[in-house]
Amino acid sequence: MRLVTAARSSVHPESLADELLARLRVHGAIPRHVAIIMDGNGRWARERLLPRPLGHRSGMKAVREVVEGALQAGVEYLSLFAFSQENWQRPATEVGALMSLLEEYIAREVSELREQGVRVRVLGDLSRLTPAAARAVERVVGETAANEKLTLNLFISYGSRAELVRAMRALAEDVAAGVLAPSDIDDAAIAARLYTADCPDPDLLIRTSGELRISNFLLWQIAYTELFMSPVLWPDFGRRELFEAIVAYQSRERRFGRVSA
Numbered sequence: 001m002r003l004v005t006a007a008r009s010s011v012h013p014e015s016l017a018d019e020l021l022a023r024l025r026v027h028g029a030i031p032r033h034v035a036i037i038m039d040g041n042g043r044w045a046r047e048r049l050l051p052r053p054l055g056h057r058s059g060m061k062a063v064r065e066v067v068e069g070a071l072q073a074g075v076e077y078l079s080l081f082a083f084s085q086e087n088w089q090r091p092a093t094e095v096g097a098l099m100s101l102l103e104e105y106i107a108r109e110v111s112e113l114r115e116q117g118v119r120v121r122v123l124g125d126l127s128r129l130t131p132a133a134a135r136a137v138e139r140v141v142g143e144t145a146a147n148e149k150l151t152l153n154l155f156i157s158y159g160s161r162a163e164l165v166r167a168m169r170a171l172a173e174d175v176a177a178g179v180l181a182p183s184d185i186d187d188a189a190i191a192a193r194l195y196t197a198d199c200p201d202p203d204l205l206i207r208t209s210g211e212l213r214i215s216n217f218l219l220w221q222i223a224y225t226e227l228f229m230s231p232v233l234w235p236d237f238g239r240r241e242l243f244e245a246i247v248a249y250q251s252r253e254r255r256f257g258r259v260s261a
Contacts, residue, residue: 020243021072028250031203033077034070034242035225037217038062040209040233053097058235060105069239070150071116073246077151077199081217085125085159099133102156106136110143117149123195124158153199160219167193196221204249206242208234224256 024030038059045055063080070078083098113120122137129137137156170193174180180189191197202218202225210231214222228245230237 014240017069017238017240017243020240020247021069024073024243024246024250027247030074031226031246031249032075033079033200033202033204034075034246035079035081035202035205035218035222036066037081037205037207037215038234038237039207039211039215041235043209044233044235052094053101055235056098056101060101062234062237063105064109065238066242067113067116067118067150067152069242071118072239073243075150077153077202079153079155079196079199079202079218081155081158081215083124083156083158084216085157085162086216088128088157096130099130102133103136106140110140113140113152114144114147117147118144119147119151120144120154121151122154122156124156125162126157128157151199153196155195155217158195158217160216163194164190164220190220194220201225203254204228204245206230206245208232208237208241224254226252226254 041055041059042052043055044058045052066080067078082102087098088095120140122141126134126137167190171180171185171189175182175185196218201221201223205214205218205222205225206228207213207215208230210229212229218225226249228248230241230245232241
């Protein structure tokens with residue numbers, strides 16, 4: 001795991017973002033699948049003496065920025081870790097605010113996501129969502145299902161260990177039913193029973209806020225994923241920071257366990 005930090009510049013952020021975009025387009029391969037652990041909303045609000053829910057609200061702007069950046073860069077899959085299973089243990093007022101923000105985000109963005117060619121999928125234990133949030137999820141998934149330019153995976157009520165348990169149970173049921181032999185269980189059989197069965201594994205995983213943890217996100221899928229730890233708090237993360245991470249990714253040699261030539 002390598003911690004990569006970007007030097008701050010006096011150049012206007014939009015100008016630098018455009019320069020980075022031009023650079024990454026000629027610098028090397030664009031990662032097909034970028035995953036992001038969106039961290040730092042609470043700290044962002046605390047540093048500004050604001051209520052914690054305002055940090056989450058400010059984080060919505062970063063989601064829009066990153067989606068637009070992924071479209072510009074030519075990323076095919078963008079996975080955002082929005083709400084973990086452990087987050088249900090937070091105070092009820094905060095959980096309620098997060099569910100309301102999910103509804104608001106979908107209501108505000110669904111038309112533009114549809115027009116931009118973004119297919120939205122919401123992955124996780126959705127049985128725990130509030131009825132209003134579940135209806136919003138059903139709407140955005142349905143209205144964008146035919147899009148093909150970018151697949152946006154929103155991980156909500158998600159935990160990777162729970163996902164793996166779910167996959168193991170499915171395998172056990174197939175073995176018990178006689179439709180699968182134990183000897184048939186391999187990497188592909190497990191991957192086919194994960195939420196991400198029809199997605200390539202992430203090429204690049206970004207975590208914001210400077211923390212150096214995976215936090216139970218896509219543990220199976222990131223076996224050979226390149227990691228980029230950004231010091232930027234999520235509400236301040238935008239196209240520039242996304243492009244910096246992609247440029248850093250392009251400078252690396254991916255070996256997948258092999259010895260380099």
